[in-house]
Structures are given as C-alpha cells and as structure tokens.
Amino acid sequence: MPDDEPKYGGRLNDIDDEEWGLTMSAKTDHCDAAELTREEGEEFFDRRARRLLGISGEEFLRRWDDGSFEDSDDPNVTALAILIPFAR
Amino acid sequence: MPGGNPSAAYEAFHHPLQQDVSCVTPDVLMTSTGGRSTIDRIHSLSLADGRALITGDGLQLEVGLQYSIIKTGDTGKMAYRCTTKSYAYSILDGDDKRLYDWHWHPFGKSNFYEPHAHTYSTDPLLPPRAHIPTGRVSLEQVIRFVIDQLGVEPLRNDWDSVLSLNEGLFELHRSWRDATEAPRPAPRG
Numbered sequence: 001m002p003d004d005e006p007k008y009g010g011r012l013n014d015i016d017d018e019e020w021g022l023t024m025s026a027k028t029d030h031c032d033a034a035e036l037t038r039e040e041g042e043e044f045f046d047r048r049a050r051r052l053l054g055i056s057g058e059e060f061l062r063r064w065d066d067g068s069f070e071d072s073d074d075p076n077v078t079a080l081a082i083l084i085p086f087a088r
Numbered sequence: 089m090p091g092g093n094p095s096a097a098y099e100a101f102h103h104p105l106q107q108d109v110s111c112v113t114p115d116v117l118m119t120s121t122g123g124r125s126t127i128d129r130i131h132s133l134s135l136a137d138g139r140a141l142i143t144g145d146g147l148q149l150e151v152g153l154q155y156s157i158i159k160t161g162d163t164g165k166m167a168y169r170c171t172t173k174s175y176a177y178s179i180l181d182g183d184d185k186r187l188y189d190w191h192w193h194p195f196g197k198s199n200f201y202e203p204h205a206h207t208y209s210t211d212p213l214l215p216p217r218a219h220i221p222t223g224r225v226s227l228e229q230v231i232r233f234v235i236d237q238l239g240v241e242p243l244r245n246d247w248d249s250v251l252s253l254n255e256g257l258f259e260l261h262r263s264w265r266d267a268t269e270a271p272r273p274a275p276r277g
Contacts, residue, residue, distance in 0.1 A: 034102075034116055034117065034118040034119060035118065035119050035120075035121065035122075035123055035124050036118055036119070036120060036121060037121060038121045041120050041121055044134075044138075048138050051138070051184075052138075073200075073217045073219075074217075075176075075178070075186055075189050075191070075206055075217070078176050078189075078191055078193050079138075079150060079152055079176050079178065081193065081195065082132060082134075082152040082153065082154055082174055082175070082176050082193065083120075083132050083134055083138075083152055084132070085120040085123075085129075085130055085131050085132040085154065086120040086121075086132050086134070
C-alpha cells in the first residue's frame with residue numbers, strides 16, 4: 001500500500017492484558033483517538049472511495065442516493081457503503 | 089455485548105475486535121463520529137486505513153462493519169449493547185486484487201441479503217462474483233483463517249487464546265447465527 005496516505009488513529013503500542021487474563025491484550029491507549037471527527041471521517045471516506053472505485057466520496061454518495069448502485073454486486077461498492085457513516 | 093452505558097457497551101464491543109486484529113496487524117480500529125456513545129444510530133468501524141498489511145509480500149486484511157448502540161430493556165450493566173448491522177471482511181493481495189470476501193449487508197442496495205462469501209474462483213462453473221451462502225462469519229474466524237490457512241505469521245503468542253475467548257464472547261452475545269435468523273431489510277416498494 002502507498003506509504004504517503006495519511007493514517008488515522010495510530011497503531012497499537014501499549015500491550016497490556018491483565019484485564020482479560022491473557023498474556024497480552026490489544027487494550028490500547030489510542031482508544032481516545034479512535035473516533036474520527038466529522039471532517040476526518042469525510043476525508044477518510046473520500047480517500048477510500050478514490051481507492052476502491054476511483055471516484056470522490058461525494059460522487060459515491062450522490063450515486064448511492066439516486067440508486068445508481070441498486071443491485072450492484074461489486075464488492076468494492078459493498079466495502080465502501082459500509083463506511084458511509086464516516087461521511088454523514 | 090452489554091454495558092451499563094453507551095460508552096461501556098461500545099468498549100465491550102470494540103475491545104475484542106481490536107484484540108482480534110492485533111493478532112495480525114498493529115493497526116487500530118476506528119469509528120465514525122459519535123460511534124462511542126450515540127445510541128440508535130448506525131456507525132461504522134474500520135481499520136485505520138481501511139486495510140492493513142498482514143504479510144511482508146503484500147497480503148492485506150480489510151475490515152468494515154456497521155453497528156448500533158441500543159438499549160436492551162435491562163438495567164444496570166446490561167442496559168446497553170452494540171448490535172452489528174452489516175459486515176465486510178476481505179483478504180486482498182498486494183495489487184489490491186480481492187481473494188476472499190465475507191459479507192453481510194442487508195441494507196437494501198443489494199439483491200442478496202444473506203451472509204455470503206466471494207472466493208473469486210477461476211472455476212468456470214462459478215461466476216467470479218458468485219454469492220456463496222455462509223452462516224454468520226465472525227472476525228475471529230477470519231483472523232484464524234488467515235493464520236491457520238494462509239500462513240500469516242501472528243503478531244502475538246497468545247493469538248489462539250485471544251481468538252478463542254473472543255469467539256466465545258461473540259457466540260454468547262450474538263442475536264443470530266445463520267441465514268434463517270439473519271435480520272432482513274424491509275421489502276422495497
């Protein structure tokens with residue numbers, strides 16, 4: 001994957017598992033940063049739309065709303081549609 | 089998974105999923121605005137870049153799901169829970185070619201509402217985008233598949249225990265498990 005794309009939410013760097021009784025856990029100190037703002041969400045959605053379908057996020061939403069993807073079996077449409085709440 | 093308030097319910101939902109992905113990637117799961125606390129609204133959860141590299145030669149894991157935080161009708165620590173509204177888990181190669189998808193998306197823009205898989209088989213009898221029916225597939229099953237079947241090197245020694253524990257939690261709290269029980273959208277009129 002390209003390295004020049006911005007990342008959100010960071011990566012795990014704090015492994016601590018006492019709470020779950022495991023030797024390691026995914027409990028992370030990044031949880032507070034893992035909810036995107038509306039602006040970040042729109043940017044993320046737009047980037048995913050361009051990567052998955054080669055169109056802007058705004059264009060995808062317009063086509064989604066007017067039914068252009070009705071009965072689509074394109075898995076990239078599915079993958080992006082699941083992310084719509086990031087954009088609105 | 090329940091919690092005493094919306095945020096606790098979100099943490100109970102998110103934590104096992106984050107543990108699951110930590111078996112193969114250090115990337116975090118992130119949620120859409122309001123996704124940690126706003127009830128009765130559909131939220132999305134995704135890996136921070138949509139996809140994460142899980143091998144040195146470019147194999148990628150894609151995770152996306154929708155959920156809502158709802159009131160359960162119970163009180164105390166069981167007052168709220170997160171309920172999954174759709175999911176899309178995928179494995180892609182280094183050229184972004186899809187290898188396996190596990191989907192359930194009953195949100196009205198597809199004509200296939202049951203949980204299913206796409207395998208992109210080259211078998212001429214199987215259309216490339218055939219919807220192969222499945223039961224409800226958990227993220228734990230997908231992570232276990234990439235480790236056990238695709239040979240992805242786990243990032244933590246206790247991955248088997250983590251996935252087993254979280255799979256157990258998933259089975260304990262899920263409201264449906266197969267196509268006969270899966271929620272369906274309202275008929276299109």
